[in-house]
Amino acid sequence: MEGTVTPLTEEEEQRFRAMLFSELGNKIADxxxxxxxxxxxxDRSRLVAVxxxxxxxxxxxxxVEAEDQARVRLCLAGYGALSQSPIARS
Structure with missing residues (x-):
């Protein structure tokens, strides 16, 4: 059925978060x-956890801050200004 999203299994979720940790971590480090x-x-909850x-x-x-309805920005403290209303601060 179109438009239906099947939740990830626990194992898939762990692998996806590990990939995000690695990929986003490398980009943030750079x-x-x-x-x-x-x-x-x-999606937003997952990025906050990462x-x-x-x-x-x-x-x-x-x-962590929402840039718009479809994108989130993760920023290392000391890099770039965040808006006054981030969706979450880890």
Missing amino acids: QGWARFPAYTPE ARRLTTYWGRHVF
């Missing part, structure tokens, strides 16, 4: 920030 599509609340994990891993705060 340029101080990264953006990624986030079309659903689950930012929290990066914060713990690096010992440096990684902020």
Whole structure:
């Protein structure tokens, strides 16, 4: 059925978050920030969790903000200005 999204299994979710941690982490390490599509609340929640994990891993705060309805920006503390109303601070 079109338009229906099948939730990821627990194993798929863990693999996807690990991929995001690696890919976004590398990009943030290189340029101080990264953006990624986030079309659903689950997408945004997943990116907040990745930012929290990066914060713990690096010992440096990684902020998360919605750029628009479909994109989220993760930013290492000290790189770029965030708006006054980020969707979450990890």
